[in-house]
Amino acid sequence: xxxxxxxxxxxxxxxxxxxxxxxxxxxxxxxxxxxxxxxxxxxxxxxxxxxxxxxxxxxxxxxxxxxxxxxxxxxxxxxxxxxxxxxxxxxxxxxxxxxxxxxxxxxxxxxxxxxxxxxxxxxxxxxxxxxxxxxxxxxxxxxxxxxxxxxxxxxxxxxxxxxxxxxxxxxxxxxxxxxxxxxxxxxxxxxxxxxxxxxxxxxxxxxxxxxxxxxxxxxxxxxxxxxxxxxxxxxxxxxxxxxxx
Amino acid sequence: xxxxxxxxxxxxxxxxxxxxxxxxxxxxxxxxxxxxxxxxxxxxxxxxxxxxxxxxxxxxxxxxxxxxxxxxxxxxxxxxxxxxxxxxxxxxxxxxxxxxxxxxxxxxxxxxxxxxxxxxxxxxxxxxxxxxxxxxxxxxxxxxxxxxxxxxxxxxxxxxxxxxxxxxxxxxxxxxxxxxxxxxxxxxxxxxxxxxxxxxxxxxxxxxxxxxxxxxxxxxxxxxxxx
Numbered sequence: 001x002x003x004x005x006x007x008x009x010x011x012x013x014x015x016x017x018x019x020x021x022x023x024x025x026x027x028x029x030x031x032x033x034x035x036x037x038x039x040x041x042x043x044x045x046x047x048x049x050x051x052x053x054x055x056x057x058x059x060x061x062x063x064x065x066x067x068x069x070x071x072x073x074x075x076x077x078x079x080x081x082x083x084x085x086x087x088x089x090x091x092x093x094x095x096x097x098x099x100x101x102x103x104x105x106x107x108x109x110x111x112x113x114x115x116x117x118x119x120x121x122x123x124x125x126x127x128x129x130x131x132x133x134x135x136x137x138x139x140x141x142x143x144x145x146x147x148x149x150x151x152x153x154x155x156x157x158x159x160x161x162x163x164x165x166x167x168x169x170x171x172x173x174x175x176x177x178x179x180x181x182x183x184x185x186x187x188x189x190x191x192x193x194x195x196x197x198x199x200x201x202x203x204x205x206x207x208x209x210x211x212x213x214x215x216x217x218x219x220x221x222x223x224x225x226x227x228x229x230x231x232x233x234x235x236x237x238x239x240x241x242x243x244x245x
Numbered sequence: 246x247x248x249x250x251x252x253x254x255x256x257x258x259x260x261x262x263x264x265x266x267x268x269x270x271x272x273x274x275x276x277x278x279x280x281x282x283x284x285x286x287x288x289x290x291x292x293x294x295x296x297x298x299x300x301x302x303x304x305x306x307x308x309x310x311x312x313x314x315x316x317x318x319x320x321x322x323x324x325x326x327x328x329x330x331x332x333x334x335x336x337x338x339x340x341x342x343x344x345x346x347x348x349x350x351x352x353x354x355x356x357x358x359x360x361x362x363x364x365x366x367x368x369x370x371x372x373x374x375x376x377x378x379x380x381x382x383x384x385x386x387x388x389x390x391x392x393x394x395x396x397x398x399x400x401x402x403x404x405x406x407x408x409x410x411x412x413x414x415x416x417x418x419x420x421x422x423x424x425x426x427x428x429x430x431x432x433x434x435x436x437x438x439x440x441x442x443x444x445x446x447x448x449x450x451x452x453x454x455x456x457x458x459x460x461x462x463x464x465x466x467x468x469x470x471x472x
Contacts, residue, residue, distance in 0.1 A: 006417055006418070007318065007321045007322060008322075010318045010321075010418075011318045011319075011322050014311075014314060014315045014318050015315075016315055016318050016319055016322070016324075029468060030468050031468075033467070033468065036466070036467060036468045037450055037453070037454075037467070040394075040398065040453050040466040040467070041446060041449055041450055041453065042417065042418075043394065043398055044398040044401060044402050044449060044453065045410070045413045045414055045417055045418055045449070046418060047395060047398055047399065047402070048402060048410040048411075048413070048414055049414040049418045049419070050310075050314060052411075052414070053310070053314075054307070054310045057284055057306075057309075057310050057313075058306060058310075060284060060285075061284075061288065061291065061306045061309070064285065064288050065291075065292070065302070
């Protein structure tokens with residue numbers, strides 16, 4: 001410290017030296033003019049310093065006299081209100097975290113934009129009275145009347161049908177996607193093999209992967225949709241939107 | 246109760262003794278902050294001392310200020326060895342200052358309750374309060390010398406502007422760095438601040454020397470040269 005010399009002088013001036021050291025210091029002052037000059041200098045500056053500081057402290061002290069005392073104790077403990085506030089904040093942060101990881105999906109807007117209700121492209125006539133025909137008609141009626149769970153249950157019965165199996169899987173995939181159940185949608189759609197239905201299933205599988213917050217898998221599928229597919233244009237649009245995210 | 250974010254600012258009560266000591270040793274603004282806190286934290290000793298009615302409030306507050314200033318130099322001289330609490334160490338100093346005040350005024354009486362309270366704060370057991378009342382005459386002489394010196398030094402500093410005395414006080418007493426000194430007092434840079442401080446020192450030294458030569462009463466400031 002630059003002013004170490006003056007600390008010793010200050011200890012003397014503030015009467016903080018033990019008696020024998022004080023006497024020794026006074027003897028030194030009496031025989032050393034340079035030290036005596038330093039003591040006089042520092043004493044003058046100290047007088048000014050102390051006067052100013054004590055004047056400020058006096059004002060503080062007068063104001064504090066009637067105020068409640070500050071009790072010196074270790075770091076203050078939280079009171080009830082502060083605990084409640086801290087708990088509320090922790091809960092809010094946790095809820096936000098849960099919402100963000102579980103419920104928030106940055107791709108949901110894209111899925112909603114390109115998702116369409118299922119439309120059966122085949123023909124059903126009143127003359128179809130086989131078991132599978134009846135089952136398929138019931139499945140479609142359930143879907144159209146918004147009985148989605150009923151439609152899925154009904155479609156499940158047709159998974160081994162040569163005629164309606166892929167339609168049932170496609171319909172199930174669309175329903176699962178509408179319900180936000182991405183993994184089930186992917187599972188149903190990947191089973192669709194009929195070329196005509198496969199193109200739609202492929203596009204919807206990509207949407208299902210976006211619903212599952214797996215954009216890389218969605219991109220791979222969208223890029224793989226061939227140029228002859230009626231979904232090539234939509235696939236390009238979705239890829240464009242994904243590139244901006 | 247409104248929600249307050251004061252929770253996130255460190256209050257005086259959150260500082261440890263070691264932190265206060267480090268701040269005081271650092272000087273400048275840190276030391277200033279430390280003393281502002283300590284003034285408030287230990288102020289209950291002033292209240293309690295006034296409570297015992299043995300001393301006037303003004304005298305106690307004067308002693309309290311002196312004690313804080315003495316605490317500073319004791320810390321800078323490493324007198325506090327961290328064996329006990331800083332508060333107890335301060336209480337010892339404050340007790341001594343209160344006794345100085347009592348000695349200074351013959352009408353003052355030592356109140357046993359005050360003595361016991363301050364000894365308790367300092368961590369000591371109650372003892373004979375008369376034991377420190379010694380060498381009264383020597384101390385009276387010393388006080389007279391001290392008063393004369395003070396009067397002469399006030400005369401010497403009249404030639405120095407208040408702002409210049411502030412610079413000297415900040416640099417030599419508060420251990421403010423040259424950089425902080427330049428910033429606070431609007432000086433060009435750290436080098437310029439240091440030069441200014443020493444120029445002002447020389448000016449004050451010269452003023453004191455002149456006073457010694459012109460005023461015989463003030464020769465007390467300048468002892469005779471070595472033979």
